Amino acid sequence: MQFVIVSVVAGNPKPRSRTLDAATRVATAVTGTAPDHTIDVIDLGAALLGWGDPDVAAAVRSVAESDLVVFASPTFKATYTGVLKLFLDQFETGEGLRDVVAVPLMLGAGPAHALAPTTLLSPVLSELGATTPAPGLYLLDSTYETDGRAEEYAERWGRALVRAASR
Amino acid sequence: MQFVIVSVVAGNPKPRSRTLDAATRVATAVTGTAPDHTIDVIDLGAALLGWGDPDVAAAVRSVAESDLVVFASPTFKATYTGVLKLFLDQFETGEGLRDVVAVPLMLGAGPAHALAPTTLLSPVLSELGATTPAPGLYLLDSTYETDGRAEEYAERWGRALVRAASR
Amino acid sequence: MQFVIVSVVAGNPKPRSRTLDAATRVATAVTGTAPDHTIDVIDLGAALLGWGDPDVAAAVRSVAESDLVVFASPTFKATYTGVLKLFLDQFETGEGLRDVVAVPLMLGAGPAHALAPTTLLSPVLSELGATTPAPGLYLLDSTYETDGRAEEYAERWGRALVRAASR
Amino acid sequence: MQFVIVSVVAGNPKPRSRTLDAATRVATAVTGTAPDHTIDVIDLGAALLGWGDPDVAAAVRSVAESDLVVFASPTFKATYTGVLKLFLDQFETGEGLRDVVAVPLMLGAGPAHALAPTTLLSPVLSELGATTPAPGLYLLDSTYETDGRAEEYAERWGRALVRAASR
DSSP states (O other): OOOOOOOEEOOSSSSHHHHHHHHHHHHHHHHHSOEEEEEEGGGGGGGGGOOOOOOHHHHHHOOOOOOOEEEEOOOBBBBHHHHHHHTTTTTTTTTTTTOOOOOEEEEEEGGGGGHHHIIIIHHHHHTTTOOSSOOOOEEEEEEEEEEEEHHHHHHHHHHHHHHHOOO | OOTTOOOEEEESSSSSHHHHHHHHHHHHHHHHHHEEEEEEGGGGGGGGGOOOHHHHHHHHHHTTOOOOOEEEOBBBBBBHHHHHHHHHTSTTTTTTTTEEEEEEEEEESSSGTTTTTIIIHHHHHHTTTTOSSOOOOOEEEETTTTTHHHHHHHHHHHHHHHHOOOO | OOOOEEEEEEOOOTOHHHHHHHHHHHHHHHHSOOOSSEEEEEGGGGGGGGGGHHHHHHHHHHHHSSSEHHHHHHHBTBBOHHHHHHTTTTTTTTTTTTOEEEEEEEESGGGGGGTIOOOOIIHHHTTTTOOOOSSOEEETTTTTSSSSHHHHHHHHHHHHHHHHHHO | TTOEEEEEEOOSSSOOHHHHHHHHHHHHHHHOOOSSEEGGGGGGGGGGGSOHHHHHHHHHHHHTOEEEEEEEOOBTTTTTTHHHHHHHSSOOOTTTTOOOOEEEEEEEEGGGGGIIIHHHHHHHHTTOOOOOOOOOOOETTTTTTTHHHHHHHHHOOOOHHHHOOOO
């Protein structure tokens, strides 16, 4: 288990966001160690709007070569952000996340969008070829640090996720 | 692996349907052996409309105690059938499919609904607590016996599914 | 406006449910008059599991001939019920709700499934040919009688709904 | 009817795309006249990644002040693009498209994603407050110019759309 490579991807237009922090906490809670790679998508800037940028390609590669990745987004318009989708659009359909175990994570201000990680974000990750054993996780951005939900999720799903990610 | 208990659930209003046949083929292709239990939901009849029927309870239990289950439906109105959902409504939210690896399968007349198993059926199985490592599978009801798609799916996802289902 | 024919359809396995009551309130709030037809789906019983029953056909016809219909369901497993879907499966794809303005309504115990009427129920009604100008409405089954949400929805969307329904 | 203000929004990372062309054709087929405003989202460039840019604000305003808008995207990863979502993220939740009749349009290489405009794009437009009487339209990017589907859609839904858009 200690050889699983873990990454987090945060798709918030604000750098160093609570989204990124929550993703890091979830990755740590699920795997027991801090993530190896962190992609704060907004750092890639305008290169996300086109194809072929080397920094974007390097970020895509580090995600594709991970064993387990937390993909995190705030909730904008009842679903994941355009910023996160821009990054996901850079992966190859059906192949880009092959052999990657993906954890869909969304944060929001209230409970109304709790379904979105499972019904909206998870299918996109599936389309990229990811393995998605667990449902998505939805956290409240005002309480995620202390409400214990990330830990409950890790307790419920951590074993299945790490097992799927172990080669 | 030979100890994985495998079931198929088919939610077609017609008994002995192509849905059931396709589900059995997929279960066999994925696991290498014929399913241990077969639930043709329509056989449960009017008891599905209420709660507490012993035959329904026995069917629910045999599914809940399986390690890997193919949940299959024809495509009605761009999604799974009312008959299948009636049966799924009998399971306990978050717990009814705990420790069950679920494979969402839908059949249809044309390709337009290929997304439905992943975006519509899979989230319901997640809500029941199932582990869903692989995307859903969509088969054409006119060609599934010979088009090789069930075998491709088994080739692509069988190892991850059986691994997740093995205790 | 007084010539708009209004119906409510409630898909709760319990007859005379809060689902039916809420649907009636929403229809009344939106149109200003009590519904002309009420279909409590569970009353149709085991005939829903097959095709060609005359009572089911009469219920389908009365809905199809309405101008505005509230389709209501409790939230089971994060989506509409099998009972409601059984009834919807009786309509012809693309045509069964032609010229019907549909209002998707779901009730639940908590706020987590607030998206479901718009993302899950509304597309099924669209697939049947319905006109769906407004988003779905989600009500809490413990407070819908007094929390004013049905009235807010009627205030926000009533004019567009009635206008679309007027011939 | 001649006073309806019509816009098209195309969210393709390539400027002057087939997406934009198809959106213009659909708007014209539905309303009988060429669109008044055209937003090729990619023209807004890196300003889409932040908030408060005056060109983005002007584009948002011209859409918000329209009566009928075709929102168009190619299919990337089984859903709309990150580029389109970036632009939609600039609108105010529940209000940004108030009194706008929205037509969700997606183009793809094959028929497998035909559901996406109705199940994925339409709910985002609803969340922004748009009126969405008609289902989404999915066109094949290789045949949309001649296959007659845009015209069929206009025939089936044009009257309801224009009526909803007329003040």
